[in-house]
Amino acid sequence: MQNENIGLELFLTNAAGSKTAKIIDRYKLTSGAIQENWALDVEFSGGPLTGLQELCLRMDAPTRIGNSRSRIEEFAFLKLAYENGVRVPEPLFFCKDKKIIGRQFFIMRRIPGVADARRVTQFKRTIDQQDKLLFDLGTELAAIHALKPSGRDFKFLKKPRIAPALHVINQYHAALDALPQPAPILEWGLRWAQLNLPRVQIPTICHRDFRTGNLMIDGNNLVGILDWEFAGWSDPMEDVAWFCAKCWRFGFDNREAGGMGSRTAFYDAYENASSRNIDHKGIKFWEIMAHIRWAIIARQQGERFATSGEKSLEPAMTAFIAPQLEWEVMRMTEGWGK
Numbered sequence: 206m207q208n209e210n211i212g213l214e215l216f217l218t219n220a221a222g223s224k225t226a227k228i229i230d231r232y233k234l235t236s237g238a239i240q241e242n243w244a245l246d247v248e249f250s251g252g253p254l255t256g257l258q259e260l261c262l263r264m265d266a267p268t269r270i271g272n273s274r275s276r277i278e279e280f281a282f283l284k285l286a287y288e289n290g291v292r293v294p295e296p297l298f299f300c301k302d303k304k305i306i307g308r309q310f311f312i313m314r315r316i317p318g319v320a321d322a323r324r325v326t327q328f329k330r331t332i333d334q335q336d337k338l339l340f341d342l343g344t345e346l347a348a349i350h351a352l353k354p355s356g357r358d359f360k361f362l363k364k365p366r367i368a369p370a371l372h373v374i375n376q377y378h379a380a381l382d383a384l385p386q387p388a389p390i391l392e393w394g395l396r397w398a399q400l401n402l403p404r405v406q407i408p409t410i411c412h413r414d415f416r417t418g419n420l421m422i423d424g425n426n427l428v429g430i431l432d433w434e435f436a437g438w439s440d441p442m443e444d445v446a447w448f449c450a451k452c453w454r455f456g457f458d459n460r461e462a463g464g465m466g467s468r469t470a471f472y473d474a475y476e477n478a479s480s481r482n483i484d485h486k487g488i489k490f491w492e493i494m495a496h497i498r499w500a501i502i503a504r505q506q507g508e509r510f511a512t513s514g515e516k517s518l519e520p521a522m523t524a525f526i527a528p529q530l531e532w533e534v535m536r537m538t539e540g541w542g543k
Contacts, residue, residue: 209305209306209307210228210231212304212305212306213228213245213262213305213306214226214227214228214247216298216300216302216305217247217249217298217312218249220297220298220300220312221249221252221253221254221297221298222251222252222253223249223250223251223252223254223255224250224251224252225249225250225251226247226248226249226250227247227248227250228245228246228247229246229247229248229257230244230245230246231243231244231245231246232244234261235321239266239273239434240263240264240265240266240273240276240432240434241263241264241265241266241267242261242262242263243261243262243263243264244259244260244261244315245259245260245261245262245312245315246258246259246260247260258314259314259315260297260312260313260314260315261294261312261313261314261315262310262311262312263276263279263310263311263312263313264276264306264308264309264310264311265308265309272376272380272435273434273435274433274434274435274436274437275309276299276309276310276311277299277301277309277311278361278362279311279433279434279436280296280299280311281354281358281359282354282410282433282436283296283311283313283433284296284358285352285354285358285359286349286352286430286433289348289351289352290348291345291348291349291352291430292341292345292427292428292429292430293429293430293431293433294313294314294315294316294429294431295313295314296311296312296313297311297312297313297314298311298312299311299312300312316421316428316429317421317423317428318421318422318423318426318428318429319421319422319423320418320419320420320421320422320431321418322417322418322453322455322464323455325417325418325420325422325464325465326417326454326455326456326457326460326463326464326465328422328424328425330425330465330466332466334425335460335465335466335467335470336466336467336470337425338422338425338426338427338465338466339462339463339465339466339467339470339471339474340470340473340474341426341427341474342420342427342448342462342463342465342471342474343470343471343472343473343474343475343476343477343478344474344475344477344478345427345430346412346415346444346445346448346475346479347474347475347478347479347481348478349410349411349412349415349430349444350409350410350411350441350444350479350481351409351479352409352410353410354410362437362438363438364408364438365408365438368402368405368440369406369408369438369439369440369443370398370402370403370405370440370490370494371402372439373439373443373494373498374395374398374399377391377395377494377497377498377501378395380501380505381395381501384501384504384505384508385508386504388500388501388504388531390531390534390535391497391500391501391531391534393534393535393538394493394494394496394497394534394538395497397493397538397541398490398493398494398497401490401541402490403440403442403484403486403487403490403491404484404486404487405440406440406441406442406484406487408438408439408440409438409439409441410436410437410438411436411437411438411439411440411441411443411444412430412433412435412436412444413435413436413437413439413443413444413447414432414433414434414435414436414447415430415444415447415448416447416448416450416453416463417448417453417454417455417463417464417465418453419431419432420463440487440491441479441481442483442484442487442488442490442491443491443494445471445472445475445483445488445491446487446488446489446490446491446492446494446495447491447495448462448463448471449461449462449463449468449471449488449492450492450495450496450499451492451496451533452495452496452499452526452530452533453495489537492537493534493537493538496530496531496533496534496537497530497534499526499530500526500527500530500531500534502523503523503524503525503526503527503530504524504527506519506521506523506524507521507523507524507525507527508524510524
């Protein structure tokens with residue numbers, strides 16, 4: 206750890222244009238089931254960051270799952286969002302040199318608040334406070350959908366040649382084919398999806414993991430939107446539905462918008478800010494797809510734990526929620542095919 210800190214301090218010194226950078230404290234953050242996040246308290250001497258800075262280092266976990274972006278691609282999205290006024294942590298530096306800490310990483314500012322979904326949803330709020338928080342969330346999601354990536358930082362980003370719904374159906378079929386165990390309920394869900402495609406929307410940049418747990422909340426206030434590792438082109442209704450899906454309410458099913466409040470407040474804020482109408486049939490499609498997608502990720506996390514040697518209980522525990530998600534897929538498609 207000490208040798209690693211020396212290399213990291215040298216990188217921070219050079220990247221920040223400082224005379225010195227001293228790591229005062231460093232500890233692993235509990236957030237991030239797929240990537241690895243570390244808190245850094247760094248004392249800079251000289252340059253624009255002079256003084257004690259609270260930072261976050263984000264890097265790949267020892268193993269990864271498919272379809273998550275590289276850290277340099279995620280950093281590009283974070284920069285784009287920050288430069289366009291979306292509430293995100295300020296991205297500072299990217300390090301391509303794996304010799305520093307063994308993996309590529311980026312540095313961003315650490316922001317205050319709570320991301321833990323159970324704490325966020327259990328926080329006591331009045332209806333007005335819920336509506337205000339959902340107003341902010343709907344407005345920020347509309348701002349994300351207005352982002353326009355361009356330039357060399359986004360050479361990696363290609364628009365799907367087919368409708369986003371068909372694109373993700375193909376992705377999920379491929380993901381299931383790559384898993385060692387059959388998943389007939391998820392295959393059933395994908396068959397339902399193929400026969401119930403939503404109205405085609407003009408693709409926008411989507412966060413694709415916009416949900417409780419990836420939002421930094423300070424009491425009743427949205428501080429920042431985290432974890433851009435799945436961002437890309439898609440149907441904007443995918444993000445809206447992902448946030449409202451039952452699997453992200455954490456037991457507060459009467460608060461259908463992320464376990465924090467009403468759909469109406471969230472929908473109204475999004476529609477007003479985006480000048481885009483909510484497609485309610487499309488929302489149903491994408492909520493079913495949300496449960497299919499999360500069930501696939503849960504299975505992938507279980508396989509990651511079983512085969513990678515990574516000593517983390519989180520992927521193992523995530524695998525246990527797959528049956529519950531599959532039950533929800535069956536419930537939501539009940540009556541179809543009779």
